[in-house]
Amino acid sequence: MNWALTIGSVAGTRVRLHVTFLIFLAWIGIADYLAGGPSAAAESIVFILLVFLCVTLHEFGHIAMAKRFGVNTPQVILSPIGGIAAMERMPENPRQELLVAIAGPLVNVAIALALMAVLGLGPQFIASFDFDRATLAERLLLVNVVLVLFNLIPAFPMDGGRVLRAVLAMNMAPVRATALAARIGQAFALAFFVMGLLWNPILMLVGVFIYFAAAAEEQQAAFTGLATRLFVRDAMEPSPVVLGEHDPVSQAIDALLASPQKDFPVVDGTGRIVGLLDRDAMIRGLRERGAAVPVGEVMRGCAPLLPGEPLAEAYAAMRARGAGAEVVMDAAGRVMGVLTAENVAEMMLVESARPGWLSRRG
Incomplete structure (x- = not known):
């Protein structure tokens, strides 16, 4: 089930609402309606929507800065606990990562400063702030101040944690910097959990x-x-099992049951790669069109990889396409193997058990 609804698109980035956000909004509206009537419910809903507008602008601060460094963001998802900008990747340069991380909180700083100017308030307003008596604009001002302070907590992968990781990566290996930032982030996560209990x-x-x-x-x-x-x-x-585009799906089912292989390269009569048939498409084809339907009519297209491609780049390209597997071909365009997400995950298990062994073995 798809748990997020697309509500629009800005500069190539889809803005999506997680269904839990709608449930949260309905819950707040109903609770305030029962407690204070229609006006109280409307005021609360408007306030929450404005808060999440600020959250969305925060995320687009990250997105705009990342785009300057050639990183696209296909979508941003809003949920009750905040926004998540699904970037293709983070910049590899630590200084660029730092700028991307800090861009979001700077948007909230700009919003807070603008509201302070309009309302004629100074920083001292926080000391005497009364949320119940505050106007909508004053509440929104406080929210943006809180968003800045909260997001700059060095709890990776929050913004402050990414700033920390970027600074660490300027002085040590990226993998070590990430590991250290992640440990610090998990310590903060445990602290948040305890505070949540209390x-x-x-x-x-x-x-x-x-x-x-x-x-x-x-x-x-x-x-x-x-x-x-x-x-x-x-x-x-x-050396995976290979199917012909005119083979019936029943033959693919036999191959699926006879081996642990779940993704099958499909070739034409000359042995050239024309697609890839995965288990889900195979079962869907069997259910909807029967066992005799040709494999070529239910397979998906593919973007074959070369065996000499760097694994990091090839796997990143697979993820960007949403593919769980891809065919590997030789220089003549014939099947050499299949690269799967499962096999990469198994490699990571081996690497975690014996760091460096795979690369030395290679």
């Missing part, structure tokens, strides 16, 4: 998100460090 359950959700996101970033950095030393041929599954 005060606000939302902090528990933030803590859980940060903990697992930091672990995922560390794993991705470890993979990148390994993959830069390896090539596609080091990770591919060699």
Whole structure:
């Protein structure tokens, strides 16, 4: 199930709402309606929407800066715990990463300064701030100040954690910098979780998100460090079972059941690659069109890789296309193997058990 709804697009980036955001908005609206009537519900909903407008602008601060360094962002997802800009990658240059990380909070600084100027308030307003008596604009001003301070907490992969990682990467290997920033981020995540138990359950959700996101970033950095030393041929599954485009799906099912292979290169009568048939497409074709339908009618297109391509670049290209597997071909355009996400994950398990062994073996 797709849990996010696209509500628009800005400069090539889709803006999407996670369904939990809509549930959260409905919950707030109903609770305030029961407590204070329609006007209270409307005021709360407008306030939340304005807060998430500020969050969206924050994310587009990151997106705009990343675009300056050639990094595109296909989508940004808004959820009750904030926004996530799904960038293709982070800049490899630590100084560029630092600028991308700091760009989001700077947007909130700009919004806060603009509201202070319009309202005629100075920084001292925070000391005497009364949320219940404050106007909508004053509340929004405080929210932007909080967003700046919260996002600059050095809890990787939050903005402050990315700033920390960028600074560390200026003085040590990127993989080590990421690992250290991730450990610090997970320590903050545990602190958020404990504070959530004591005060606000939302902090528990933030803590859980940060903990697992930091672990995922560390794993991705470890993979990148390994993959830069390896090539596609080091990770591919060699000599896979190959199907002809006119073979029936029943033959593909037989091949699926007879081996652990889940992704099958498809070739034409001359042996040239024409596509790739994965297990899901195979089962869907069997269910919807029957066992006799030709493989060529249910396969997907492919972008074959060369065995000498750097593994990091090839796998990044696969992920950008949303492909879980890709055919590897020789110079003549014939099948040599298949590169799969599962095999790459297994390589990472081996690397975590014995760091450096795979590259030395290669």
